[in-house]
Amino acid sequence: MNKVATEAERGAVDGLLDSLPAGWDGNPLDGRLAFSGLHRSQQLRHLLLPALDAVQSEIGWVSPGALDYICSTLIVPPAEAYGVATFYALISTTPLAPIVVHVCDDICCRDRGAVEIIGALRTVFGEPRSAEGPATWMTSPCLGQCDRAPAVFIQRAGQDDLVIAPANPASVLAVVDGLIQPMTVSTASTTLLGRPGGESLEAYQQGGGYVALAVAASQGPDRTIAEIKASNLRGRGGAAFPAGIKWEAVAGIASDCKYVICNADESEPGTFKDRDLMESNPYALVEAMTIAGFATGATRGYIYIRGEYPLATARLRSAIREAYAAGLIGSDVGGHGFAFDLELRRGQGAYICGEETALMNSIEGKRGEPRNKPPFPTVSGLFGKPTVINNVETLVNVIDIIEQGGETWAQVGTADSTGPKLFCLSGAVAKPGVYEVAFGATLRDLLDLAGGATGDIQAILLGGAAGSFVTDDQLDIPLTFEGSRAAGVSLGSGVIMVFDTSTDMTDVARRLAQFFRDESCGQCVPCRVGTARIEENLARKLNGHGDLDLQLIDDIDIAMKDASICGLGHTAATAVRSLIDLGLI
Amino acid sequence: MSVTVTINGQSVSVPDGATLLEACRSEEIDTPTLCYLENLTPVNACRVCVVEVEGSRTLVPACSRPAEEGMVVQTETDRVKHSRKMVLEFLASSVDLSTADSTLSGWMETYGADPSRYGTPAPPTEDRDHRHAGHHVAASGAETETVAQPAKIDNGLYMRDYSKCILCYKCVEACGEDAQNTFAIAVAGRGFDARISTEFDVGLTDSACVFCGNCIGVCPTGALMFRSEYELRQAGVWNEDEQNVTRTVCSYCGVGCNLELHTQDNRIVKVTSPMDHSVTDGHLCIKGRFGYEYVQNLDDDLATTPVDIVLRVARNS
Numbered sequence: 001m002n003k004v005a006t007e008a009e010r011g012a013v014d015g016l017l018d019s020l021p022a023g024w025d026g027n028p029l030d031g032r033l034a035f036s037g038l039h040r041s042q043q044l045r046h047l048l049l050p051a052l053d054a055v056q057s058e059i060g061w062v063s064p065g066a067l068d069y070i071c072s073t074l075i076v077p078p079a080e081a082y083g084v085a086t087f088y089a090l091i092s093t094t095p096l097a098p099i100v101v102h103v104c105d106d107i108c109c110r111d112r113g114a115v116e117i118i119g120a121l122r123t124v125f126g127e128p129r130s131a132e133g134p135a136t137w138m139t140s141p142c143l144g145q146c147d148r149a150p151a152v153f154i155q156r157a158g159q160d161d162l163v164i165a166p167a168n169p170a171s172v173l174a175v176v177d178g179l180i181q182p183m184t185v186s187t188a189s190t191t192l193l194g195r196p197g198g199e200s201l202e203a204y205q206q207g208g209g210y211v212a213l214a215v216a217a218s219q220g221p222d223r224t225i226a227e228i229k230a231s232n233l234r235g236r237g238g239a240a241f242p243a244g245i246k247w248e249a250v251a252g253i254a255s256d257c258k259y260v261i262c263n264a265d266e267s268e269p270g271t272f273k274d275r276d277l278m279e280s281n282p283y284a285l286v287e288a289m290t291i292a293g294f295a296t297g298a299t300r301g302y303i304y305i306r307g308e309y310p311l312a313t314a315r316l317r318s319a320i321r322e323a324y325a326a327g328l329i330g331s332d333v334g335g336h337g338f339a340f341d342l343e344l345r346r347g348q349g350a351y352i353c354g355e356e357t358a359l360m361n362s363i364e365g366k367r368g369e370p371r372n373k374p375p376f377p378t379v380s381g382l383f384g385k386p387t388v389i390n391n392v393e394t395l396v397n398v399i400d401i402i403e404q405g406g407e408t409w410a411q412v413g414t415a416d417s418t419g420p421k422l423f424c425l426s427g428a429v430a431k432p433g434v435y436e437v438a439f440g441a442t443l444r445d446l447l448d449l450a451g452g453a454t455g456d457i458q459a460i461l462l463g464g465a466a467g468s469f470v471t472d473d474q475l476d477i478p479l480t481f482e483g484s485r486a487a488g489v490s491l492g493s494g495v496i497m498v499f500d501t502s503t504d505m506t507d508v509a510r511r512l513a514q515f516f517r518d519e520s521c522g523q524c525v526p527c528r529v530g531t532a533r534i535e536e537n538l539a540r541k542l543n544g545h546g547d548l549d550l551q552l553i554d555d556i557d558i559a560m561k562d563a564s565i566c567g568l569g570h571t572a573a574t575a576v577r578s579l580i581d582l583g584l585i
Numbered sequence: 586m587s588v589t590v591t592i593n594g595q596s597v598s599v600p601d602g603a604t605l606l607e608a609c610r611s612e613e614i615d616t617p618t619l620c621y622l623e624n625l626t627p628v629n630a631c632r633v634c635v636v637e638v639e640g641s642r643t644l645v646p647a648c649s650r651p652a653e654e655g656m657v658v659q660t661e662t663d664r665v666k667h668s669r670k671m672v673l674e675f676l677a678s679s680v681d682l683s684t685a686d687s688t689l690s691g692w693m694e695t696y697g698a699d700p701s702r703y704g705t706p707a708p709p710t711e712d713r714d715h716r717h718a719g720h721h722v723a724a725s726g727a728e729t730e731t732v733a734q735p736a737k738i739d740n741g742l743y744m745r746d747y748s749k750c751i752l753c754y755k756c757v758e759a760c761g762e763d764a765q766n767t768f769a770i771a772v773a774g775r776g777f778d779a780r781i782s783t784e785f786d787v788g789l790t791d792s793a794c795v796f797c798g799n800c801i802g803v804c805p806t807g808a809l810m811f812r813s814e815y816e817l818r819q820a821g822v823w824n825e826d827e828q829n830v831t832r833t834v835c836s837y838c839g840v841g842c843n844l845e846l847h848t849q850d851n852r853i854v855k856v857t858s859p860m861d862h863s864v865t866d867g868h869l870c871i872k873g874r875f876g877y878e879y880v881q882n883l884d885d886d887l888a889t890t891p892v893d894i895v896l897r898v899a900r901n902s
Contacts, residue, residue, distance in 0.1 A: 064784070064785050067784065067785070077761075077768030077769075077771070077793065078783075078784035078793070079768055079769055079770050079771040079773075079782065079783050079784045079792065079793065080761075080768055080771045081784065082771065082773055082782065082783075082784040082785060083771035083772050083773045083782065086717075086718060086773040086774050086775070086782075087718055087773075087774070087775050088718060089717070089718045089719030089720065092717070093785065094715070094717075129717070129720070138720060139720070141719065349718070349719060350718070350719070350775070367772065372629050372646065372649055510723075514721075514723050514724075517721060517724075517776060517777060518718075518719045518720070518721055518775075518776060519719065519775075519776065520775070520776040520777070521775060521776065521779075522752065522772075522774070522775050522776040522777065522778070522779030523628075523630050523779075524629075524630050524631070524632050525630070525631050525632055525633070525672045525675050525676060525751070525752075526632055526668070526671065526672060526675065528675075528752070528776060528777055528779065529675035529676070529678070529679055529777065530671075530675060531776065531777070532679075532724070532730050532776075532777040533675070533678075533703060533729075535723070535724045536703075536704070536724040536726055536729060536730065537726070538726070539723065539724040539725055539726030540704075540726030540727070541726070542726065543725055543726045543727070545725070545726040545727050546726070549702075552702060552703070555667070555671060556671065558664075558667060558668075558671075559667060559668045559671035559672070559675075561643070562635070562643055562644045562664055562667070562668045563632040563635045563643070563644050563668035563671070563672065564632070564643075565629070565630075565632075570643065
């Protein structure tokens with residue numbers, strides 16, 4: 001096996017290291033200190049995923065030589081680096097054609113043209129995952145573009161990644177041929193989304209940006225946290241944990257180093273609100289992260305964004321650069337007398353890295369396997385330090401809370417579900433997109449906002465792949481934390497995906513099961529095997545090999561809920577179970 | 586300092602920092618474990634040791650959860666039994682457990698695990714080392730996926746049959762930070778396609794492996810095995826009932842590692858070290874583990890027993 005890296009491969013790794021700010025080779029816990037007592041290997045391990053990304057992006061795959069060069073540069077054992085590389089769907093350890101088209105065939109796109117795109121690509125480029133020819137293709141889980149389905153994501157060696165949505169066979173082939181550049185249009189239209197000044201830092205500041213940071217800095221960390229607590233802001237990523245409690249916990253721990261993380265690994269099928277937020281105004285997220293750092297005493301922040309979001313990634317990179325240049329992040333933030341550094345990290349195709357502890361392991365350069373809790377991240381998070389981790393939408397709400405005061409902000413919504421909420425409408429609705437409402441709106445209200453269903457409603461998926469289905473006799477469910485709980489459903493990440501009567505729900509169930517079988521990290525037995533068994537059971541029915549074994553599905557679901565390590569396993573069979581309970585499969 | 590917890594209604598005091606598993610075992614409450622070993626850091630991956638803790642939404646792994654003052658623990662509830670049964674069924678329906686420790690089949694019986702209800706197992710596949718994360722071939726539903734695959738035999742000292750691997754991570758830990766610090770193997774891939782691998786699946790002789798055999802020492806299912814044991818099993822002459830285990834001290838250096846020589850027909854067929862030995866913690870080096878051939882000169886031996894023949898062929902292969 002040739003284990004010598006080519007010049008181009010070495011250049012990709014060296015280029016990453018050269019691009020890091022001074023002090024990068026010091027303590028990963030604090031970029032400004034060169035010596036920390038940590039071994040050099042421990043200092044560099046966290047650069048493993050960025051290094052793999054650099055080679056994948058530049059060369060198109062990670063060869064044995066490239067991996068060896070990364071390992072010797074970062075001092076990581078090759079077997080471990082290989083274990084990390086093979087954990088991520090967007091990193092290939094086998095040769096691939098220089099252009100790779102990832103076609104979303106997930107539950108929204110598959111009925112909206114994905115099948116035709118796959119057919120066209122198969123005709124032109126043959127079987128998937130080919131190393132031959134100018135381009136190849138493969139299927140993908142949800143790309144977070146459900147409002148403009150069907151979507152494709154294109155990796156191009158040596159060039160920026162791109163997204164085409166909506167795509168069709170002709171447009172995909174034309175982009176692959178380099179004939180046209182794709183258009184990417186943001187659908188931003190409402191208050192959270194429509195925050196002014198998204199085009200530049202200057203415009204953001206003129207539109208009222210960074211007022212919140214000034215307010216926070218003048219009132220101090222304690223009062224800032226008190227406002228967040230008074231607002232009763234609850235997490236928008238799915239778990240609905242009160243943000244103020246997290247902040248307070250981390251602020252209350254004396255530690256030489258603390259972190260804030262923005263979870264922007266938005267991968268829940270049917271979810272695209274965070275993408276819209278980041279694309280339409282990345283500056284607001286940067287400001288909110290800075291406020292979180294100030295309030296909790298964390299001096300370093302990470303935004304972990306999913307790799308399939310090239311536009312949001314580019315916009316955030318630029319926003320962070322501008323903020324550094326303007327002194328709004330760095331050693332003395334805005335002259336307020338505190339330090340905060342912010343770094344963007346790209347995921348590489350792993351839904352599980354949206355689980356908070358898996359995400360932390362991913363940043364640390366390890367496999368994205370969730371940790372057993374306790375300890376919770378507020379006590380022992382990133383690099384074992386106290387860490388606040390919040391979803392994008394949760395953080396962006398912080399700006400209004402600080403500006404208006406927590407109690408005033410909390411007047412919007414209901415008593416238990418305060419503030420505005422973004423919902424992602426997709427599937428069989430007239431106007432798919434992100435809709436912002438005050439908490440309290442019903443499912444019917446949201447459907448009306450999206451122009452209503454385009455056919456006879458068969459089922460509506462609430463909360464994403466980890467959520468559950470309802471039918472059209474449940475349209476009056478209030479979409480609040482308490483209302484959804486009372487109805488036995490979950491708001492999750494705000495997914496509302498409508499299926500009309502033309503959809504085969506057994507096929508949808510099987511695709512959901514395939515998704516979890518693909519995205520399980522494989523660490524714990526209940527999820528690793530349980531997800532495979534659920535998919536087999538549904539495939540058995542779909543392909544005419546027999547009926548569903550309802551007892552078995554029930555048994556598996558209970559074991560995954562009770563004994564899996566993390567939320568992926570806990571919820572992996574929930575949607576399928578709800579389809580069974582509704583009599584739709 | 587000690588903490589007091591209640592297990593199945595009984596008050597149990599354990600030292601501060603002790604786990605629920607240690608608390609259970611101090612009361613002789615049978616608690617199955619697969620990925621747990623006294624001399625390794627708990628990874629709580631197999632989930633067969635789960636117990637019910639009052640106030641916890643999900644079950645918790647006893648092996649890694651520290652006992653806290655006032656905790657109320659149940660180990661005999663239907664929830665606990667169900668999850669343990671399902672974990673055992675999941676493993677037995679996907680992994681060859683034929684050479685696993687006999688306690689495992691005992692637990693299968695205790696918890697009523699029935700792997701046959703998952704359907705017809707799929708035949709072995711050869712592509713498991715080359716599967717890509719997030720891109721498995723969609724299930725057909727005609728048969729039940731397993732980890733069955735050809736055994737890897739790439740050196741004369743030990744072999745790897747990952748058809749028997751339950752992915753307990755013990756070998757990775759023993760190769761890495763918990764014992765040997767060699768890091769020759771790691772978990773690669775994802776989900777059901779996760780597997781133990783060297784970098785790019787190179788053979789052990791091309792990897793960082795130093796052939797200490799500590800991975801064999803911790804493997805609970807016989808996926809990692811001495812070549813001698815493997816060949817004797819293949820030939821049908823492996824017989825543990827006729828084996829003796831003799832404890833001695835390794836003569837190679839002055840550290841004083843204790844060896845357990847497993848002998849059959851007066852031949853050494855396997856070497857282990859006691860888990861509770863203060864010097865080794867059960868771990869050895871290549872010399873202690875495999876450097877015994879000089880005491881049984883097979884070439885000059887005229888008495889060619891079946892064991893001799895198999896061992897000689899294996900060594901010369």
